[in-house]
Amino acid sequence: MALLRNKIVQILLNQQSTLGSCKYATASSTNLREVLTNLIPEKQEEVKKFRAEHGKTVVGSVTVDSIYGGMRGIKGLVTETSVLDANEGIRFRGYSIPECQKLLPKGNGGTGEEPLPEGLFWLLLTGQMPTQEQADAVSREWNKRAAIPNHVIQMLNNFPSNLHPMSQFSAAITALNTESKFAKAYSEGVKKTKYWEYTYEDSMDLIAKLPTVAAIIYRNLYREGSPVGAIDMKKDWSWNFATMLGYENADFVELMRLYLTIHSDHEGGNVSAHATHLVGSALSDPYLSFAAGMNGLAGPLHGLANQEVLVWLTKVREQVGDNITEQQMKDFVWNTLKAGQVVPGYGHAVLRKTDPRFTCQREFALKKLPNDPMFKLVSSLYKVVPDILLEQGKVQNPWPNVDAHSGVLLQYYGMKEMNYYTVLFGVSRALGVLASLVWDRALGLPLERPKSYDTPHLIKLAHAVKK
Missing domain, CATH: 1.10.580.10 (Citrate Synthase, domain 1)
Structure with a gap:
């Protein structure tokens, strides 16, 4: 529908x-x-x-x-x-x-x-x-619901420093299911017509708690375990998150509002959304369902891609410097492609135009950091890469996607810890997948098991259909 x-x-x-x-x-x-x-x-x-x-x-x-x-x-x-x-x-x-x-x-x-x-x-x-x-x-409702149980705080504080931020994030979300109102109601025999109400309550609670969880992980890994501080009831969700991370710059707060909005939802078929749908269809509570989605988001072909783009951009800058000409950039890109490598941040499985999420981040950068060397590098690539990829003729979409820009903005404001970026993505993605999960429960949308085939039976089916 x-x-x-x-x-x-x-x-x-x-x-x-x-x-x-x-x-x-x-x-x-x-x-x-x-x-x-x-x-x-x-x-x-x-x-x-x-x-x-x-x-x-x-x-x-x-x-x-x-x-x-x-x-x-x-x-x-x-x-x-x-x-x-x-x-x-x-x-x-x-x-x-x-x-x-x-x-x-x-x-x-x-x-x-x-x-x-x-x-x-x-x-x-x-x-x-x-x-x-x-x-x-x-905003006020989420601020009221933001408290984290002590057992989750203790678990986060006991994680080893070499455990990836996304692994910590997923584990903490799973452990938060001690707070699940849906799981408690289901165990007590709640009617199906009420499923959405408890899913909604869990979703509101979980979204409220995610910034604190994410900030504790950040502080433990990169700020010597310094405290995140308390939720300020006068601040909105993004502002409190930025403060707990340790960033008070007003422009960074605006970036957080934009970032957390544009990364929130991306239809239901991407890995993190689909995984949340799928696990939720088993009537697992929203905490467990969302944790499954985050394990998918952690993959290099999904949320980790923004980190990979920034790693590549950093290497490019080291090789070409800050004063490269357009022709030199074209030569560099062609040499990259001829060496069998790709240009990270370009192309999309569905889109056939420049990703609007890239565009709005570019507009933000033009207003806030027009002279930043990394932003200039992204702009230089934007000028030459699409035409080169079109000329090469091997891709359906030569345009930049959201990952081509987001890491540069975060780095400009001092967040240089690239392997943390996917956690920010995960906090944002909660908005879309949990809103969708509420509607799954309201409309009774389980994912019934689809028909699958092994290769021999699929071959027989294909021959039968062809005849």
Whole structure:
């Protein structure tokens, strides 16, 4: 349903001004759970009618190549929160990233520059653009729920310094499931119709606690175990996170708001989102489900990619210096490709245009750090790499993705610990995958076991279909 509905939304957005047709939250309540309680029965009925009318409609096809290719491109999941269009980029509930930057409530009571992730979470859950008061209410709610149990703090403090930050992050999330309200309610025989309510409570609690967990890991590994300090009830989620990490620069706080917003969701088929969906379909609580997603995010082909890009950029700068000409950059890129290497940060499995997440980070850099040598290097590559990749003719998408830029921004503000970047990604991704998990439970969307084949049976099937 979400795939069809989002396509319709995109058509409408192309036909009229998004700003003129923006659907702001109509409910005056600042209680997100109350809003959802009123909204979910309506959406459940909508899905029921939709399935009754279109349940047998074919929406795609499957080839042998797609089966061997990891099911790439197969339409097989409902993801209410976002859709990734090859030409339009990611849309959160129908809104592009530039539209979200303009329409979502801002920090500092609305006077800030970048959108609040709290507002995006409201949008992902409800499909409605929140008011400033509603987004600020989520900030206060998360601040109230942010306490970490002592056993998790002790575990984090006892981890060896050579344990990767993502391993610590995943382990801490798993250990937090002692706090799961869903697990407790399920053990007591809660009705299926109430599953979403306890999933929502766990999701709110978990999102609230993640910055503190992530900050403890950062301080233990890179700041000699210095304390993270207490949550400031007057600050928003991103601001508290930046402070606990040890960064008080106002521009870094704005970067955190932007970073945590744009990395939040990316449709349901990517590894971290799919893993969370899959484990959640077994009715594992949100803590266990999200921990599974984070183990996927830790891989070099997923969240770890931003670290690999920055490592590569650092090596490039060491080799070419800061005053390289455009022709010298072209020669360097061609030599890289002819040596059988790739240009990290370019290409995307779905997108066929420059990643909007790259673009908004580039716009941030143009305003805040236009003379930074690493930013200039990224800009130089942006000028030459797409044309070279097109000329080479081996890639479908020669444009930069989000990973081509994010590490440079973090490093500029002093966060040079590259193997920590994926933890920041994970904190952000919680918004999307947990909002989606709430809707999985509300709409009764388990992932039933799909049919699979071993190679001999698949060969027989292919021959039979061909005949």
